[in-house]
Amino acid sequence: MNDMTDIAGPERYRLAEGLEISRVLTGLWQVADIEKDGRIIDPERGADALAAYANAGFSTFDMADHYGTSEIIAGRLLSRYAPGQDRPLAFTKWCPAPGPMTADVVRAGVRERLDRLGVARIDLLQFHWWAYEHPGWLDALHELAALRAEGLIGEIGVTNFDAAHLHLALADGVPVRTNQVSFSLVDRRAAGPLADLCDTSGPRLLAYGTLCGGFLSERWLGRPEPQDIADWSKMKYKRFIDAAGGWEPFQGILSAAAGIARKHGVSVSNVATRWVLEQRGVAGTIVGARLGESEHMADNLRPFAFTLDAEDHGQLEAAFARTRPIPGDCGDEYRKPPFLTASGDLSHHLDAMPLACETAPVPHRDGAMRVTSGSEWEDIAGYCRAQRIGDRIVVSGTTATAGTSRPVAPGDAAAQTTFVLDKILAALMALGAGAEDVIRTRIFITDEADALAVSRAHGRVFGSIRPANTLVVVAALIGDYRVEIEAEALVRP
Structure with a gap:
């Protein structure tokens, strides 16, 4: 492996004035998976785990209202810093129940995030909406913009927006800074219209699913297709692999990535992360952490120790050519078949939309x-x-x-x-x-x-x-x- 001793920490990216992020963000979605059986993570021990990441330079954390107690854990970490002291960044998401987005509804959603995090201002508030046919999403974004002007929100982001609706929000005057979308060697949709929009209009992409729930690693190279999958993350990304043509074409991507990894003395996961980091419009990738169970801080530094050359990209493109494109645009997996999520069919969410x-x-x-x-x-x-x-x-x-x-x-x-x-x-x-x-x-x-x-x-x-x-x-x-x-x-x- 390459010597990592000369890497002080992950690369940084300036999203906005006073908002500089680690280009590898630490994702806390697996808190919900850990806690799904009722075992709640002790907030102080969880904060200790986050502190280790922050001390290693991975000081940007991504969470959501529905990621178990992730906001509370992050809040405990932030409470350890004195006012005015340089502290980690806490990005969270608000995924409201379907319905009209009045000023009171939006303020209540933001207030809950503030209270759980224990902060006066949310660094980046990311908004998710189920069905664009209900115009409440645009009302909500304008209300978030008003709360940003009030000082309760630092910057506004969205999650799983396609290029057309992100463009619409920007054209209607909403200052959207980021769009968090699936982006990986398997799911390359964000390299299309969304990347074009980033080039012309300025929003940046925060990429999740970069490691396909752990499938993009040496562990799965040459292995038979799994039949029984226990954790939510792998259930979700196995659907993406199937949509891209199945296990055999996926093995072609893994094989190409493994060859590149050997060439540079890094891991397959490093190659997968580096490829996304080099794509147009990408500010950072989100790598999940199972707090107290599995930490990969040293490995998460390695994508900053090398770059992919023309030969590497050629090998990956050849592997891509043997797969099928994931259907639709970014976020379609939440709004129409095929529903490529952990739970599969999400029509119950769409049916609940008034x-x-x-x-x-x-x-x-x-x-x-x-x-x-x-x-x-x-x-x-x-x-x-x-x-x-x-x-x-x-x-x-x-x-x-x-x-x-x-x-x-x-x-x-x-x-x-x-x-x-x-x-x-x-x-x-x-x-x-x-x-x-x-x-x-x-x-x-x-x-x-x-x-x-x-x-x-x-x-x-x-x-x-x-x-x-x-x-x-x-x-x-x-x-x-x-x-x-x-x-x-x-x-x-």
């Missing part, structure tokens, strides 16, 4: 239903967002309007298209339909230069469905809008 539209019968038309979205123009002009008669659904021309009248992402046609399509899908869902039932869309834009961006946003939703479509350039739209879309659907038996 409808964004109100549904009511259509008077004088037996069995017909209509939905309203709250736009003030629906009352003024006397129309509904959508109406279902039998198996046919028609959706009115829809613009990127939040609440009753606020234009979303003014001046950005691509972001507006993303919001409009979410709004259309919400109306369809309220009437028992989905994107797969759409048979026609009509798009109106005000600038021919927006045609490609709008079409790509449309293709993200309908690329495999391919409804009939018309796109026309019009002289103007009422209000600060660059795009308006209407749709028709035919519900299948």
Whole structure:
């Protein structure tokens, strides 16, 4: 192995003014796995374990509201530092229950994080949302921005956002600093549109799953495919391996990484981490720690002792070519099949999301239903967002309007298209339909230069469905809008 004695600590990355992180963050998601049977980690002993990481230079910790007692453990560590003393960073996540995101709801969620951590300000608050069809996610981010201005939050991050919705948030003025997503030799989705967005708009990626729950290590090289998996992390990443083509192509990646590891005198895990660290837009990788059970601080330093050369990248690319891309964009595994999570099917979370539209019968038309979205123009002009008669659904021309009248992402046609399509899908869902039932869309834009961006946003939703479509350039739209879309659907038996 390479001599690590000359490495003072992990590389650092400046995310923002006064926010410099370790490029290998210590993830605390396994606290929930350790505690799942009711065995709660003693907070002081847990804080002792975190202190060892901080003393070795791994002073950035990532946790969440649902990672067992991770916030409490981190809070005990932070309490050991005097006010004004340079202390470790505690990044946490808020994954609220589905529903409207009012100012009071958001403040309560942030207050709970502050109380559990025992701090006056959260270094980085990362937000997760289940279904974009409910616009509460954008409301929540704007409320978080208000709390940031108030001083309760240092920076805002999101978790498992695809490129389209991260772009929408940025275009609507939310100062999102980071997006935490799966990124590994097996799951390379973040190297696509998200990396492009990082290049143009500035948010940074925090990569998790870099070691695929431990599968990206010598331990699994040449080993038979596991049949019984006990811990949550490995259950999750075995699904990713299966989605990428299965055990045999995965062994090809492991073999290539093992050859590179031997060349540089490091471990397979080091190669896996180094590859992600060298990708566009990546600020850091998150490596999990099983507090009191398994610590790999010395090994976690080795990715900073070497770089991958052209030959190394060529060998990995050859191995990648024998795998299948993970379907969809980042975060899709939480929102649509195939659900690549530890528990598998997450439709119960999606089913719990309240409808964004109100549904009511259509008077004088037996069995017909209509939905309203709250736009003030629906009352003024006397129309509904959508109406279902039998198996046919028609959706009115829809613009990127939040609440009753606020234009979303003014001046950005691509972001507006993303919001409009979410709004259309919400109306369809309220009437028992989905994107797969759409048979026609009509798009109106005000600038021919927006045609490609709008079409790509449309293709993200309908690329495999391919409804009939018309796109026309019009002289103007009422209000600060660059795009308006209407749709028709035919519900299948």
